[in-house]
Amino acid sequence: MVTAVISGLGVALPPSAVQSELWDGYFAHHYSGTRRALAKRIFTNSGVRTRQAVVSPLLEDVSSWSTERRMRRYQVEAIPLGKAAVGRALADAGLTADELGLFAVCSCTGYATPGLDILLARDMGMSPSVQRLFVGHMGCYAALPGLGTVSDFVVARGRPALLLCAELTSLHLQPAGTRTDIQQIVSHALFSDAAAACVVTPGGHGYAVSEVAAVTDTTTADHMTWEVTDAGFRMGLSPQVPSVLSAHVRELVDDVLAKRGLRIADIDGWAVHPGGPKILDVVQERLELDDAALAPSRGVLEAYGNCSSATVLLVLDALRRQEDPPRRIVMLAFGPGLTLYVTLLEGSTLGA
Numbered sequence: 001m002v003t004a005v006i007s008g009l010g011v012a013l014p015p016s017a018v019q020s021e022l023w024d025g026y027f028a029h030h031y032s033g034t035r036r037a038l039a040k041r042i043f044t045n046s047g048v049r050t051r052q053a054v055v056s057p058l059l060e061d062v063s064s065w066s067t068e069r070r071m072r073r074y075q076v077e078a079i080p081l082g083k084a085a086v087g088r089a090l091a092d093a094g095l096t097a098d099e100l101g102l103f104a105v106c107s108c109t110g111y112a113t114p115g116l117d118i119l120l121a122r123d124m125g126m127s128p129s130v131q132r133l134f135v136g137h138m139g140c141y142a143a144l145p146g147l148g149t150v151s152d153f154v155v156a157r158g159r160p161a162l163l164l165c166a167e168l169t170s171l172h173l174q175p176a177g178t179r180t181d182i183q184q185i186v187s188h189a190l191f192s193d194a195a196a197a198c199v200v201t202p203g204g205h206g207y208a209v210s211e212v213a214a215v216t217d218t219t220t221a222d223h224m225t226w227e228v229t230d231a232g233f234r235m236g237l238s239p240q241v242p243s244v245l246s247a248h249v250r251e252l253v254d255d256v257l258a259k260r261g262l263r264i265a266d267i268d269g270w271a272v273h274p275g276g277p278k279i280l281d282v283v284q285e286r287l288e289l290d291d292a293a294l295a296p297s298r299g300v301l302e303a304y305g306n307c308s309s310a311t312v313l314l315v316l317d318a319l320r321r322q323e324d325p326p327r328r329i330v331m332l333a334f335g336p337g338l339t340l341y342v343t344l345l346e347g348s349t350l351g352a
Helices: 019-030 034-044 067-093 116-123 143-157 182-190 218-223 241-258 277-287 291-304 308-320
Strands: 004-012 016-018 050-052 102-107 131-136 161-168 193-202 207-216 224-229 232-237 269-272 328-335 339-346
Touching (some): 004 067, 004 143, 016 019, 019 034, 019 050, 034 182, 050 193, 067 193, 067 232, 116 161, 143 328, 143 339, 182 232, 193 308, 218 232, 241 339, 277 291, 291 308
Parallel strands (some): 269 328
Antiparallel strands (some): 004 193, 016 050, 161 193, 224 232
């Protein structure tokens, strides 16, 4: 039987900025009145030390831009960033672009037609017959259903596939004085930009995609939203999100591992989407993990922020670059729905 194996990873990041400098140079003036002190505490306690942005507010204030202008800029910035991530993933896997049978793109931060899937397939030299898939507006967990889909293609067709997650959250800075509630402050303190790509091949050296599963609690659908407005996309993020994750994450992980005759103690690598410090705290508590297990996720949050769908791939990349890479990895990501996704990876490690 054909096995879908992650055989290459590639990451591309825009310029970086220090969180404290973003606060002092822009956000301290973006908020006014009693909200300023609250916002400063949120920024300080976000767990983020540095972040990346294609449009840094220290250099260019997009908060007054129309959605149309933001979408045009998305196309300008996402293409070279996506091209770099795809190129690095292909090189890591030892493949050329024209060998791909499927090219899938996940992004919830920008839209255009022709989209990234078409333009990057053209620019990277993919075959005219390559199949394409665009996954939009699934949010922070999109990488895992995307990975499941490309893995199913690889198993069914016996051909390589590539998944790209490209998110430019910096384009959706909201105007000052409108909806500057806690949810907006939290999103402005956490979110960042990145592109991450992975190549999945039929067999070979890497991590086999063993299981993919999900659970959605539709009774909490309003706890996380991503609204298209005249001033870009606006995040809604309820403080109840960690509680919902707490109610579901242990059972989901246990069920997936049981299918392979495994327990949590058998997992030596955890790629948990770092949606924020409280989310990581809840996962650590419910799964009874030690600090070392969540260190890669906390390290990605500190260095890169929350890059939406690309983030869990950044954690996977950090894990495979460890001196002693894990043999089994559980990937966890969360997003609108509220939805929890889990993926089990097994096998030898990628060459870093």
